Structure formats: C-alpha cells, structure tokens
Amino acid sequence: MSVFAVWVLSICLLLVQGSPVQKSDGEPVPLVIWHGMGDSCCNPFSMGAIKKMVERQIPGVYVLSLEIGNSITQDMENSFFLNVNEQVARVCEQLAKDPKLQQGYNSMGFSQGGQFLRAVAQRCPSPPMHNLISIGGQHQGVYGLPHCPGEVSHICDWIRKLLNSGAYTKPVQEHLVQAEYWHDPLNEEAYQKNSIFLADINQERSVNESYKHNLQKLQKFVMVKFLKDTMVVPPDSEWFAFYKPGQSIDIVPLQNSTLYTEDRLGLREMDKAGKLVFLGVEGDHLSFTDEWFNENILPFLH
Numbered sequence: 001m002s003v004f005a006v007w008v009l010s011i012c013l014l015l016v017q018g019s020p021v022q023k024s025d026g027e028p029v030p031l032v033i034w035h036g037m038g039d040s041c042c043n044p045f046s047m048g049a050i051k052k053m054v055e056r057q058i059p060g061v062y063v064l065s066l067e068i069g070n071s072i073t074q075d076m077e078n079s080f081f082l083n084v085n086e087q088v089a090r091v092c093e094q095l096a097k098d099p100k101l102q103q104g105y106n107s108m109g110f111s112q113g114g115q116f117l118r119a120v121a122q123r124c125p126s127p128p129m130h131n132l133i134s135i136g137g138q139h140q141g142v143y144g145l146p147h148c149p150g151e152v153s154h155i156c157d158w159i160r161k162l163l164n165s166g167a168y169t170k171p172v173q174e175h176l177v178q179a180e181y182w183h184d185p186l187n188e189e190a191y192q193k194n195s196i197f198l199a200d201i202n203q204e205r206s207v208n209e210s211y212k213h214n215l216q217k218l219q220k221f222v223m224v225k226f227l228k229d230t231m232v233v234p235p236d237s238e239w240f241a242f243y244k245p246g247q248s249i250d251i252v253p254l255q256n257s258t259l260y261t262e263d264r265l266g267l268r269e270m271d272k273a274g275k276l277v278f279l280g281v282e283g284d285h286l287s288f289t290d291e292w293f294n295e296n297i298l299p300f301l302h
Contacts, residue, residue: 027060028059030062030063030064031061031062032101032105032107033064034091034108034113034116035047036111037079038079038155038156040073040079041068042067042072053290053293058301068087079177080159087177091120092124095120102127105130106132106300107133109132110136111135111137111285111286112138113137114132114133114135114136114138114139117129118139118221119201121215122210125217130218133224134221134238135297136225138232139240141181143185145159145178146230159178162179163178167182168187180197181195183198185245186248191204192205193205202259211265212263216266216269216270220277222297223238223239224279225280226285227283231285232285236251240254255271
C-alpha cells in the first residue's frame with residue numbers, strides 16, 4: 001500500500017466519534033492547523049477530515065485550517081514555491097487579525113507545517129500560542145526527498161533535480177520551499193551561510209534572543225516521530241536529531257547536539273521544565289490510528 005493510501009486510510013479512521021474534550025471552564029481553546037507539502041487547507045481526505053474530527057471531539061472549538069493563497073490550488077502550489085518566510089509573515093498577519101484567536105490558541109502542524117508553525121511561535125508571539133504539536137515536522141531539516149504524495153510526483157521529480165544541483169543558490173533558496181529546509185551534513189558551512197529559513201529559526205548563524213524567549217512561552221512543544229518513516233530523511237529530524245556533521249550515517253540525538261548543549265533555542269531549559277514531549281508512533285509518514293490520536297494528541301488540544 002502506498003504512503004498516500006495509508007494516509008487516506010488513517011484519516012478515515014480518525015473520523016470515528018470519540019469522547020469530547022473541553023476546557024474546565026467550558027470554553028475550548030482555538031486550534032490552528034498548517035498542512036504539509038503538496039496538501040491544502042481543505043482537502044476532504046486530509047486537513048478537511050482532521051478539522052471535522054477535532055470539531056466532533058471538542059464541541060464548539062474554533063478550528064482554522066490555514067490556506068496560503070486565494071484558492072485550494074494556489075494553496076497547494078505555494079507549499080512548493082512560495083518563500084517560507086513570506087508564508088510565515090502572511091500567517092502571522094492573519095492570526096493577529098483574527099478576533100477568535102486573541103486570547104491564545106493551540107497549533108498543530110503536519111510535516112513541513114510543523115516547522116513553519118514553530119517559526120510562527122518564534123517570530124510572532126501575539127496572539128499567544130499555547131501548545132505546539134508537530135506531527136512529522138522536520139525540525140533539523142531533510143537530506144533527501146524520497147517521494148511525495150502521488151498526485152504531485154512529477155513536481156517532486158523536478159524538485160529533486162534542483163536540490164541535487166544547487167539547493168543553496170539564491171534563486172533556489174528564494175523560490176523552492178523544500179530547499180529552505182534542506183540540510184546537507186556534508187556541507188554544514190554552506191547550509192549555515194545560505195539557508196534562508198531553517199538556519200535562521202534554528203539559530204545557526206547567531207542567537208536571536210527574541211526567538212528563544214518566544215519559543216519558551218509555549219506550555220508544551222509536542223514532537224511526533226513516525227518510527228517507520230520513509231519520506232523524511234532522516235526521520236530523527238522529527239525529534240530534532242540529525243546526522244553528525246561530515247557524514248550521513250550516524251545520528252546525533254537532540255540532547256547531544258550543540259543546539260541543545262549551548263541552548264541556542266532554549267530547548268534544554270524547556271526540556272528540564274517538562275515542556276518538551278517526544279511521541280513515537282509505529283507507521284510511515286503521517287500514518288496513525290484514531291485510537292492513537294485520541295489518546296496522545298487530544299489531551300494537548302484543550
């Protein structure tokens with residue numbers, strides 16, 4: 001079965017009715033969702049289904065599934081070709097203007113949407129983000145693009161060629177989303193110098209104290225890793241781990257990385273405070289059951 005088929009099956013399972021979750025005062029916390037590569041805000045088999053499922057589980061909750069552009073088609077295209085910094089800026093503006101979010105909200109990002117929402121938390125603290133749930137987000141980037149959702153495979157073939165030939169050239173960085181979180185462990189210097197998105201939010205060049213301070217305002221930062229992920233390379237990036245510099249075999253866990261030991265993002269402090277949550281799920285990329293979601297994710301959405 002293809003990854004896309006597994007994803008559709010998993011989402012269908014999520015539509016099963018479960019026990020409702022609400023705040024003790026009866027007012028549910030709003031939820032902001034950001035989709036992944038090649039997806040859109042309102043695909044009935046992915047984000048549309050997730051939105052409906054959450055609304056069923058949490059009566060009265062306001063769920064905003066982010067649409068980057070003026071149509072579903074444009075939203076999908078922008079997940080490949082609109083500069084991530086521009087996307088984040090647009091989302092920050094949208095959230096700041098939404099009256100339903102001004103008292104705060106939870107966020108849930110799928111695949112690249114997870115790291116993009118982390119950028120929102122770091123760059124735009126108002127309105128406040130309470131919990132950040134990253135489902136398969138590549139927080140240390142990727143070094144490979146094995147496959148994409150089936151209906152956009154031709155785009156992926158073209159993207160692979162661009163990444164292999166010049167991921168860190170200015171035109172590719174500015175116009176190809178996946179290049180903006182391409183992390184080449186064999187050429188860390190080029191990555192740190194030329195990555196216009198990931199190297200910035202991961203504080204690779206210098207420490208922006210506001211990024212660190214804003215991220216630490218989160219109540220919980222939940223990171224979901226798919227233990228049999230064949231799409232994200234390496235899947236350990238979903239837990240902020242990555243290859244040891246200079247090779248692409250051995251993985252350095254987050255707690256052993258300079259990002260953690262130097263506490264460039266405040267993750268060490270957050271970890272000691274119990275704010276970091278590492279969840280593993282048996283399955284390929286974005287493949288999970290309704291039971292797993294209800295047990296592990298819903299508690300963070302109230």
